[in-house]
Amino acid sequence: QKEVEQDPGPLSVPEGAIVSLNCTYSNSAFQYFMWYRQYSRKGPELLMYTYSSGNKEDGRFTAQVDKSSKYISLFIRDSQPSDSATYLCAMALYNNNDMRFGAGTRLTVKP
Amino acid sequence: NAGVMQNPRHLVRRRGQEARLRCSPMKGHSHVYWYRQLPEEGLKFMVYLQKENIIDESGMPKERFSAEFPKEGPSILRIQQVVRGDSAAYFCASSPRGPGYEQYFGPGTRLTVT
Numbered sequence: 151q152k153e154v155e156q157d158p159g160p161l162s163v164p165e166g167a168i169v170s171l172n173c174t175y176s177n178s179a180f181q182y183f184m185w186y187r188q189y190s191r192k193g194p195e196l197l198m199y200t201y202s203s204g205n206k207e208d209g210r211f212t213a214q215v216d217k218s219s220k221y222i223s224l225f226i227r228d229s230q231p232s233d234s235a236t237y238l239c240a241m242a243l244y245n246n247n248d249m250r251f252g253a254g255t256r257l258t259v260k261p
Numbered sequence: 262n263a264g265v266m267q268n269p270r271h272l273v274r275r276r277g278q279e280a281r282l283r284c285s286p287m288k289g290h291s292h293v294y295w296y297r298q299l300p301e302e303g304l305k306f307m308v309y310l311q312k313e314n315i316i317d318e319s320g321m322p323k324e325r326f327s328a329e330f331p332k333e334g335p336s337i338l339r340i341q342q343v344v345r346g347d348s349a350a351y352f353c354a355s356s357p358r359g360p361g362y363e364q365y366f367g368p369g370t371r372l373t374v375t
Contacts, residue, residue, distance in 0.1 A: 182361045192358070193265070193366035194304070215332055238303060242361045247294070247317040249364065251303035 152178055156239055156252025165261050169226040173239035173252045176220065180241040180250075183215050185224045188236045189253065197237075198224065229259045265355050265367035266305045266335075273373045282370045286355030288294040293336045295321075295328060295363060298350045309360070310336060328374065343374045 156173045163169055171185075182201055186194035198213040200206045206213045214223040222241075226233055236254040265287040267290050274280050291312050296304040306320040310330035321328065325343075330336040340347055350371050354364035 154303075156303075184363065186366070191369075191371075193267075193368045196363055196365060199363045240304075245360050246359045247309040247321065248306045249294075250306075251296075253301070253303040 154239065154241060154250050154252045157255055158253050160256040160258060162249070162258045162260060163229055165229060165231060166261055167229050169233070169256070169257060169259075171224040171226075171237050171239075171242075172221050173221055173254050175222075175241060175250075177243070178217070179243050179246045182242040183222050183248075184240040184242075185211075185213055186232075186238040186240060188241060190235075194238055200223050209245070229251075231259050231261050234258045240243060244246075264369055265353060265365055266368035267370050269370060270368060271371050271373070273375060274354070275375055276344055277342050280340040280343050280347070280372055282340075282351050282353075283335040283371070284338070284353035284355075284367060285335040286353075287357075287365055290292045290355035290357050290365075292356040292359045293330050294354045295338050296354065298352060298369075302309075304352065307338075311359075335363045340372075344371075348372055348374045 154175045165170045185198040194248045203217045210227045212225040236256045238254045239252040242249040268283050293310045294309040298304050306326045309317040321349045325341045327339045350369045352369045354366045356364045
C-alpha cells in the first residue's frame with residue numbers, strides 16, 4: 151500500500167461545477183497537509199496549506215482534513231477552464247524533511 | 262519578488278555525460294529541496310539542504326548523484342555518468358522555515374538522456 155493514495159483520474163467536469171479531489175494516507179503521524187496545482191510542463195504551485203483537522207477556505211478553494219479517517223479533500227467551487235491542471239496532495243510529518251506527494255489527479259474543466 | 266529559479270529548463274545529455282542542474286531559492290529562503298518527477302508519477306524527495314549543509318539525502322541514489330548549496334550562489338544537483346533512467350523532471354523547492362512548512366517550487370529542469 152502506498153503511503154499516500156490519490157486517484158489519477160482523469161476527471162472532466164463542465165464549467166461552473168463543484169470539483170472534489172481527494173487523498174487518503176496510511177501514516178497517522180502526518181501533521182501538515184498541502185495541495186499543489188501543476189500545469190503541464192510547469193512546477194507545482196502551492197494552493198493550500200493546513201496543519202490541523204477541519205476546513206480552510208481561500209476564494210473558490212476549500213481544503214478539508216479529517217485526521218481520524220486519514221482523508222483530505224480539496225473542493226473547487228465555480229470551476230473554470232483555467233483550473234484545468236494536475237492537482238497534487240502532499241503531506242509531511244512534524245519536523246520531517248521528506249514531504250510525501252500523491253501521484254496527482256488530472257482535471258479538465260470544459261467550457 | 263522573484264520566485265524559485267531553475268536552469269537550464271531543458272537539458273539533453275548522452276549516456277555517460279554529467280548533468281548539472283541549478284536552483285536559486287526565493288529571496289530570504291535558506292532551505293532547499295530537490296525532487297524528481299517521472300511521467301505519471303508523483304514527486305519523489307531526493308535531498309534537503311541548508312546553506313553549506315546537506316541535512317537529509319535519504320532520497321538520493323548513493324552513487325552518481327550529489328548536491329550542494331554553497332554559501333554564495335545557487336544549489337547544484339549533479340548527476341555523473343547519466344543513464345537513460347535518469348531522464349525525468351527535476352524540481353527544486355525552497356522554504357523560509359524548513360521541514361514541514363510550505364515549499365515553493367521552481368519551474369523544473371527536464372533532463373533527457375539519449
